[in-house]
Amino acid sequence: MLSMMEEHHPKKNGNKRTGNSGLKAQQELVRIEAQITRLQSMQGQSGDTPQQIERLNQRVNDLRREVASQLNAWERTELARHPQRPYTLDYVERIFTDWSEIHGDRGFRDDPAIVCGMARFHGEEVIIVGQQKARDAKQRIYRNFGMPHPEGYRKALRVMKIAEKFKRPIFTFVDTDGAYPGLHAEERGQGEAIARNLLEMARLEVPIVTTVIGVGGSGGALAIAVADRVLMMENAVYSVISPEGCASIMWRDPTKKDLAAEAMKITAKDLSALGCIDGIVPEPPGGAHTDHAQAAELLNTALQQNLAAIKHLPAPELLETRYRKFRDMAQFFEVEA
């Protein structure tokens, strides 16, 4: 078992950007994990080994929490992109039942970078929409690395309108580096597809709960995130442009991505402080990728709470509250005499 930091930053251990105490915690973490492995191999030889292991595991969790709390924006970006992080369908499998996928935009094709479908959430009928990444090479290409084309957004809207017609709540899961910047995507109106979703989501007459589970990449993320409740997982990021993109434009040097990540305020904590999201969903101590089941359990609880808070609102009130939320959000200007 490797610590999160080792697994994720094989070359960066002891990186200066991790605070001093963070570094200490990390070193202790590595030591204790080695100790656990040793004890595990000696299991049965000594009676008190299980308790010892239990105590050490507790310490590991505390240390992981400590390390996680001190991650900088770029380190969190790497976590948000971690290939072992749960993707939309990993959560669907663990949180929902009776998943039944709905394909296609009725205009051009089915875009596998966005999955949509019916499911049951604690017995209640719901619609799910989410960007879908994949792990192995073939699947990643099939999913286009989670970067949707316009038809993906049009499918999402079509399916959300089914939810509206039958008065079922909508859960969306955001996990995309962005809408795909390709020739055909432009030909088929990437901008228009995103824009249409923003307008239509603002007036869908059913509750919408969005969770940024990994990467919230700009307009391509927002296109399924105009919701009554917008949550972010603890290690998710949400930004107007990727740190690399921002660095190459503003610093004229893509390697300044860590500076760009920090400057843009892209972490859940930052965005919560800026009032751009409604809540943060905690992750297992080392990050969602260390324990899919626990990550799903934590998300499950958050989804239940957030849906419960809005699902009994009459539609006009729901829409007015959603409108006011976005209308009054990000009001960072002043009136100059």
Place this chain on the structure above:
Amino acid sequence: MTWFKRQSGHLDTSGEKKVRTEGLWVKCEGCRQIIWKKDLEDNLNVCPQCAKHFRIDARARLAQLLDDDLYEVFDSNLVSTDPLKFVDLKAYSSRLQAAKKDTGLKDAIINAHGKLNGRPIIISAMAYSFIGGSMGAVVGEAITRAIEKAIELRRPIVIVSASGGARMMEGVISLMQLAKISAALARLDAAKIPYISVLTDPTTGGVTASFAMLGDLNIAEPGALIGFAGPRVIEQTIRQKLPVGFQRSEFLLEHGMLDAVVPRKELKPYIARALDFMVQAA
């Protein structure tokens, strides 16, 4: 330069490094001819030789579209608070100061009341010369207020886009403006108030992915660069050269993404015609 700005105030050369503005002459990027600036301005800053549409600033746009060059500006006193205290190679606050000084505007937008062929109308015109017409909290708020004003007064609204997209230096705050404006447009739509979106060179990124594509009619000037992703990003992604004319107005028209491509001198009559259609006699 001083003379040029004060006298004409029309030609926006900020984004066009290739256009040389030495004194009274301009070289056209389209046909490489040297044009007398006065001729260019008399022709609404469209090249008399090749019809290339030069970028014009927001004030010139309002003057061209509204009767007798007369309009009343509103919500012109909003300024960014630099919410992220963003610093890259330069501080955003100093970029803002410089842009204010260069343009005489407080941000990349002008809202105006005026008349178009006698009909009261609201126009929100973007200023590309102000940090690439990028949209942060001020632009987002100003456009939203213009839309709300249109709903309140039941007046048609025209938004003239000229923008590189969201303003990176305001991070997700700039992204949230897309949602805010689009939500306001949903209400405008429900109120059945006409909205004509005019896309000019360039209209890209978050502006294309929100209000610019949400008009009852989306019309563009000839030859304007319009897209979601920038051409360089696309080339890097797909690792091939883009076809000639890609992401230009005519390309979008051909692919069904625009209602019409309208030359600048026909813009006002086109909008007037559309409003005749859309506005019911009281």
